[in-house]
Amino acid sequence: MHELGVVIDIVKKVENIARANSLTTIDTLVLQIGELSSMIPRYVESCYPAAVDGTMLEATNLRIEILPAAARCRKCSSVFNPLKHEDCCPHCSAKEADITAGREFMIKEIIAC
Amino acid sequence: MKDFKVIEIKKSVYESNDKEAESLRQELKDQELFLLNLMSSPGSGKTSTVLRTIEALGEEMRIGVLEADLDSSVDAGTVAETGTKVIQLHSGGMCHLDALMTREGIEALGTEGLDLAILENIGNLICTAEYDTGAAKNAMILSVPEGHDKPLKYPIMFSMVDVLLVNKIDAMDFFDFDMSKLTEYVTRLNKDIKIIPISAKTGEGIDQWADWLRNEVKNWKQNK
Numbered sequence: 001m002h003e004l005g006v007v008i009d010i011v012k013k014v015e016n017i018a019r020a021n022s023l024t025t026i027d028t029l030v031l032q033i034g035e036l037s038s039m040i041p042r043y044v045e046s047c048y049p050a051a052v053d054g055t056m057l058e059a060t061n062l063r064i065e066i067l068p069a070a071a072r073c074r075k076c077s078s079v080f081n082p083l084k085h086e087d088c089c090p091h092c093s094a095k096e097a098d099i100t101a102g103r104e105f106m107i108k109e110i111i112a113c
Numbered sequence: 114m115k116d117f118k119v120i121e122i123k124k125s126v127y128e129s130n131d132k133e134a135e136s137l138r139q140e141l142k143d144q145e146l147f148l149l150n151l152m153s154s155p156g157s158g159k160t161s162t163v164l165r166t167i168e169a170l171g172e173e174m175r176i177g178v179l180e181a182d183l184d185s186s187v188d189a190g191t192v193a194e195t196g197t198k199v200i201q202l203h204s205g206g207m208c209h210l211d212a213l214m215t216r217e218g219i220e221a222l223g224t225e226g227l228d229l230a231i232l233e234n235i236g237n238l239i240c241t242a243e244y245d246t247g248a249a250k251n252a253m254i255l256s257v258p259e260g261h262d263k264p265l266k267y268p269i270m271f272s273m274v275d276v277l278l279v280n281k282i283d284a285m286d287f288f289d290f291d292m293s294k295l296t297e298y299v300t301r302l303n304k305d306i307k308i309i310p311i312s313a314k315t316g317e318g319i320d321q322w323a324d325w326l327r328n329e330v331k332n333w334k335q336n337k
């Protein structure tokens with residue numbers, strides 16, 4: 001499980017943002033994770049309590065949104081989800097495609113005051 | 114009742130590392146130092162390939178090595194025996210190196226007079242691909258025993274590297290490894306990739322690898 005170190009880093013980033021905006025109470029942290037990311041949402045969730053322990057984010061809720069993967073066909077340029085179509089273009093059956101989305105790992109927003 | 118509001122952040126977790134990597138790359142360019150990031154699963158042959166590379170190019174350029182093993186310094190010791198400048202990095206239990214750790218390593222190594230620095234990344238095909246180290250080029254090793262279907266399992270890694278070394282080809286007869294299938298899977302993900310079959314054991318293919326690397330180092334120094 002390699003998520004913990006990265007989540008600890010995210011917590012630090014969010015704390016800095018909160019301080020810079022004079023926020024004192026954070027209720028929820030919303031992350032976005034691409035379907036192709038090596039960060040597995042289930043593992044991010046399970047290490048979250050350890051990562052926020054003793055920080056400003058202790059007792060906050062974590063919400064994770066999944067961003068779909070996308071690929072563009074090199075032959076016909078149509079865009080499709082490579083995970084749903086097994087790397088083969090559903091329009092022209094070509095196998096060559098470039099991944100255009102799905103690798104993201106974003107801090108989307110916080111709900112705070 | 115407190116007045117909670119939504120504060121939009123929209124920041125990539127990788128953004129600060131990407132910036133750090135870009136500035137390290139620029140500095141290395143100014144110093145004419147080519148940094149190669151070498152990645153693979155554990156045991157695919159990174160250290161053996163580093164040793165072969167030193168053997169092939171050590172007389173014509175000055176090489177330094179950054180070893181990033183998780184907890185041992187076995188690899189650094191092996192490389193140091195060749196008389197090459199080598200430094201052991203400690204990633205503090207992380208499973209990848211980021212640009213800051215790489216920068217610290219480069220500074221500890223000392224860049225003076227070096228032409229090529231090789232970073233032996235941590236043995237892992239997953240998150241090493243998501244952290245730009247600031248390297249000029251990225252290389253990965255896939256060894257024959259791992260199978261030709263690895264690109265299907267680790268698409269991100271295969272889509273981001275500049276060169277793929279297929280190592281342990283001396284053991285080809287013992288495995289049902291299909292080089293043409295591998296090439297097909299890899300080029301689907303990455304049309305510009307260079308694939309070089311090698312054996313770090315027998316030395317087969319090392320010439321071709323050394324040619325590729327020599328040429329890249331030359332271009333890096335010229336296109337300033």
Ligand SMILES: Nc1nc2c(ncn2[C@@H]2O[C@H](COP(=O)(O)OP(=O)(O)OP(=O)(O)O)[C@@H](O)[C@H]2O)c(=O)[nH]1
Nearest residue numbers: 154155156157158159160161236280281312313314
């Ligand atoms: N048959 C064969 N064995 C090889 C070859 N290259 C490396 N090996 C063997 O594979 C094992 C691992 O090689 P290393 O070079 O230590 O691999 P590594 O990627 O540096 O390993 P870690 O740093 O532990 O991740 C060693 O026992 C090597 O002798 C090769 O081309 N052919």
Ligand SMILES: [Mg+2]
Nearest residue numbers: 159160188233
């Ligand atoms: Mg090694």
Ligand SMILES: [Zn+2]
Nearest residue numbers: 073076089092
């Ligand atoms: Zn198509």
